[in-house]
Amino acid sequence: MKRYFFAGLTMVLIIVVGIILYGAWLNRAGENKITERMAERMIPLQGAEAKVREINPTVKLDTVNLYSNEMTDAIALIDGRITSVNVQKNDQVARGQVLFNLTNEQYPLKIRQAEIDIMKAESEILKAENDIVKAETYLARAKNDFGRYSRLREHDATTAERYDEAEAAYKEAQVNLKVAHVQRDQMIAQKESLNAQRDQLMLESAHSEVAAPIDGEILILYRQIGSYVTAGTPLALIGDFHHLFFSMPVDDEVARRFSTGNSVSLNFNRRELTKVYDTEYEAGNAGANQEFSARIVDVSPSLDEKAAIRTILWEVNNSAGLLEPQTYNGVKLQSTLAQKCLTVPLTAMIDPSNSSVFVLKDDNTLERRAIVTGVDDGNYIEVRSGLRAGDVVVTSGMSGLDEGMKASVKVEEGD
Numbered sequence: 001m002k003r004y005f006f007a008g009l010t011m012v013l014i015i016v017v018g019i020i021l022y023g024a025w026l027n028r029a030g031e032n033k034i035t036e037r038m039a040e041r042m043i044p045l046q047g048a049e050a051k052v053r054e055i056n057p058t059v060k061l062d063t064v065n066l067y068s069n070e071m072t073d074a075i076a077l078i079d080g081r082i083t084s085v086n087v088q089k090n091d092q093v094a095r096g097q098v099l100f101n102l103t104n105e106q107y108p109l110k111i112r113q114a115e116i117d118i119m120k121a122e123s124e125i126l127k128a129e130n131d132i133v134k135a136e137t138y139l140a141r142a143k144n145d146f147g148r149y150s151r152l153r154e155h156d157a158t159t160a161e162r163y164d165e166a167e168a169a170y171k172e173a174q175v176n177l178k179v180a181h182v183q184r185d186q187m188i189a190q191k192e193s194l195n196a197q198r199d200q201l202m203l204e205s206a207h208s209e210v211a212a213p214i215d216g217e218i219l220i221l222y223r224q225i226g227s228y229v230t231a232g233t234p235l236a237l238i239g240d241f242h243h244l245f246f247s248m249p250v251d252d253e254v255a256r257r258f259s260t261g262n263s264v265s266l267n268f269n270r271r272e273l274t275k276v277y278d279t280e281y282e283a284g285n286a287g288a289n290q291e292f293s294a295r296i297v298d299v300s301p302s303l304d305e306k307a308a309i310r311t312i313l314w315e316v317n318n319s320a321g322l323l324e325p326q327t328y329n330g331v332k333l334q335s336t337l338a339q340k341c342l343t344v345p346l347t348a349m350i351d352p353s354n355s356s357v358f359v360l361k362d363d364n365t366l367e368r369r370a371i372v373t374g375v376d377d378g379n380y381i382e383v384r385s386g387l388r389a390g391d392v393v394v395t396s397g398m399s400g401l402d403e404g405m406k407a408s409v410k411v412e413e414g415d
Helices: 002-040 106-154 162-206
Strands: 043-047 051-055 060-066 071-075 082-083 100-101 209-211 216-221 234-239 242-249 262-270 291-300 309-317 327-335 340-347 356-359 366-370 372-376 380-385 392-395 407-411
Touching: 051 082, 060 309, 071 209, 106 162, 234 407, 327 407, 392 407
Parallel strands: 043 407
Antiparallel strands: 043 392, 051 340, 060 327, 071 234, 082 100, 100 209, 216 234, 242 309, 262 291, 262 327, 291 309, 340 380, 356 366, 356 392, 372 380
């Protein structure tokens, strides 16, 4: 009985081991078949050809610092108290337009005193001229006496003492006439100085009107009616923001693609264009969707000089009135001048540095290839080296791809 039991148990064990071995063989065979099928499988992908296209290069700027060349203060030219303010914030003003009126009660008094001093100087001049007439008369008499005594002296008809007295009187008369002329000239110079002082006071008094130094918009009113100010005090800030400027450093190779007068379009990636000076909006603006134009006004150093880094100065047309002198983030700059070059879609880039792509080889396998890229327009990117026209690159499904994989790449329609 025991013999049959153990025989049965042995048969059961043999059957179980056989089933296990058969299952392992089936699993191994299935894996081999799956591997063979995977090796033979063609991965369906989207792709595009590398070809020469016209693109408008785009540059994304992290920050742009806009500034205005037309922004200055209206300054008080005299001490005084503000008696009237003729403008309000955001008013448009023209150069020379009167913005403030000042009053200084001391100027009329100083001008009157200067006029009195001038009249005194004129009286002294008349007195000096009268002294000159007297000195000329005395000189003529002394000259005649000296001449008469000189003739008498020649004939020994007079004493030496009389001759010496006549000579001394003649010389004294000459000196007195010169002194009278000097005194008159001094009084004339004093009068001219007093006239200049009076004219200066009158000129300063005329500066009681504070005018706009430039055309523009009133951005800030620093002082109001009743304020006492001294000469040199800023009273209002005036600016013209219709044309703003910014500069950017670029490599020499990039700078040589531009020249003075080239234009670009600017897009400010902001939902709200906040204002620092609360300037007025111009009619016809498109708000956050507004596209601004800018042109190059200078490249420094000039392209005929050797330099590794150059600075490009841009002038922005802000006729929409949406921008102000401040820092803006996330600005896109796109050239309006098309550039013809070898390109591939940006979607073909594998890494953030845009330096490698998957290329479909003739045997339908993939090759990861390093390339050198240049400018892009947001859709296509320039390829400077690493690809030739006609090469097919993968543009979708890059996740999990590796070199050597077989793929069936469908080239994008119209590409």
